[in-house]
Amino acid sequence: MINKLVSKIQKLNAPVVVGLDPMLGYVPEHIQKAAFDEYGETLEGAAEAIWQYNKGIVDAIHDLIPAVKPQIAMYEQFGIPGMIAFKKTVDYCKEKDLVVIGDVKRGDIGSTSAAYAVGHLGKVQVGSNTYAGFDEDFATVNPYLGTDGIKPFIDVCKENKKGIFVLVKTSNPSSGEFQDRLIDGRPLYEHVGEQVAKWGEEHMGDSYSYVGAVVGATYPEMGKVLRKVMPKSFILVPGYGAQGGTAEGLRPYFNEDGLGAIVNSSRGIIAAYKQEKYSQFGPENYADASRQATIDMIEDIASIF
C-alpha cells in the first residue's frame, strides 16, 4: 500500500491528500434539505447529508489526487449513523482507487491496540470466517503508550500490506506542551521520531516504510530535523492552508527524491465554495469549487520543487 501511494503520487505529480472532515455546517443547504426531507432532522439525516456531500467531492476530485483522509471524529459525533457514513465513504473512495488514510488517532496497549488494528486495517475472525470492519489502507496512531501500543498495529499491517502514520509533532498551537519538552537535550518529538524510524525498519516497502509519521506543516524547522531522523518514513503533513502552513514551508518535509511527504488539506478543499476566492461557484457547484481548489493546491505545492 505504501508502494501504491508512492506510485500514485508520482503518476499524478501530486503529494496531496484531501481530508474528508465534513462538518454539517459545510454541507450546502440543498444537500441538507434533501437528506432531512428523506430522514428528518435526525442522526440518519445528518449522516446522509455528509455522505452525499462527500460523494460529490470524491466524484469531482478522485482523478487528481492519490489519497483521501477521512477524519473519523467528524462521523463519530453522529453516533452509529455517522459511523455508517464513515464506512460508506471509505468503501466509495476505495472503489475510486484512492488510498484511504483513516485519521482515527487510535492507540492503546497489547490486545486492545490489536483490536483497533484489526478493526481498521485487518480482518477479524468470526467462527470460520474473517471480516474487515472498516478496512482503511492506513491509520493514524498515537504513540503515548510506547512500543506495546504500536507493535500490534505493525503486526496487523504486515499481514495486510497496510500502514500507519504515528503522531510525532502535531500542527496545533499547544502541541509543544509535551511534544517539545527536552529530554536529554532533544525534544520529545525527536525521540518519538527515532522510534518511528526504528519501528519502520520492521515493515519496509520498496523505497519507503509502511510506518510513517504525522508532522504539522505549521512547524517547518521541526519538519527539517524530523525528515533527517526518519529518512525512510513518509510524513503526513496536516496544517497546510486553513491552519497557516505555506507551500514554501513544506520543502523541508520532502526528501531529495521529491518524495517522502504527503500534504493534507481538509476545509481548504472540501469547503472551498465558502471562500471568497471560489465564491463564484456557489453552493450548488461546491464540488467544482473543491476541484478548482485541489488543482490550485497541487500547483502551489509543485512550485516548491
Place this chain on the structure above:
Amino acid sequence: MINKLVSKIQKLNAPVVVGLDPMLGYVPEHIQKAAFDEYGETLEGAAEAIWQYNKGIVDAIHDLIPAVKPQIAMYEQFGIPGMIAFKKTVDYCKEKDLVVIGDVKRGDIGSTSAAYAVGHLGKVQVGSNTYAGFDEDFATVNPYLGTDGIKPFIDVCKENKKGIFVLVKTSNPSSGEFQDRLIDGRPLYEHVGEQVAKWGEEHMGDSYSYVGAVVGATYPEMGKVLRKVMPKSFILVPGYGAQGGTAEGLRPYFNEDGLGAIVNSSRGIIAAYKQEKYSQFGPENYADASRQATIDMIEDIASIF
C-alpha cells in the same frame, strides 16, 4: 456525574469498575452458538454474542459495583455491528444505574476533539434537534496533543456534567518509553499529571474534579507521587489482577478519605469462569462466576483500608 460516582462508591463500599472488554474467545460456547444460529458466523453474529455475554454479566453484578468501563476497541474490531453492540451495552448499563466510563482513548485538536467529545459525552445539533451519539458518562482521553486537545472535552463536559480520565501513566510494560523520560528532572507523566490538576480546577464537583487520570496499578511508586500531584483528581487504575497489580500496591492511589481512586478489572471478572479458582461454575454459569469474582475483588480491595 463525578458526585454520583463518589456517592455510589461510598454506598457500595466498592471503589471498583468492571471492564467490559469482551473478546469472542471469552464468550461461552452456548452463547456463541445461539448468536451464530440466528445471524450466522458474521459480524452481526459476533456482535450479538458479545452483547448477550455482556448482558449476562451486567445482570449478575450491577448491584455490586458503581461503574463499568467498556473498552470500545473490542467492539470496533467488529465494524458497524460491533459499534451497535457497544452502544447497546452503554445504554443497558445506564438503565441499570451504572456509571459508564467509555474507554475510548480519543484525542485530537480543536474542532476534531470537540467532535469526539460531542459524540461520546455531549449532544450534536442536527437542524433544530440535538442527539447524543454514544452518551457515556466519562471518557478516557490521550494527552499527547496538549491543552488544545483536552480543552474541547472539558467544555463539553461542563455543559453535560460529564467527565474525562486523562492517560497519565499507563499500565503496560513499555509505558516508560516516553512517559518516564525526564524533563527538567521529573518524568513526563508528572508533567502531564500537573496539567491534569490544572485542567481539573476548571470543572470541579463537590469534592473531586470531573477531570481524572489513568495511572496503572503496575506502578505503585508512581501512583504515590501522582496522588500528591493531582489531589482532587480521581485516579482510574487499570492493571489490577491479570496484568499483575496487587491490592497491597493500590493503597497509594487513594487519598486519606479512602476515596480518589477506582480500580478496574476486566478479564479477571468477565472471564472469571475460565480461571481455575472459579472453574466450578462452568461456562453455563459464567455470570455467576463473574459475580463471585467481583465480590472477591471488592473484599480484596477493602482489606487495604
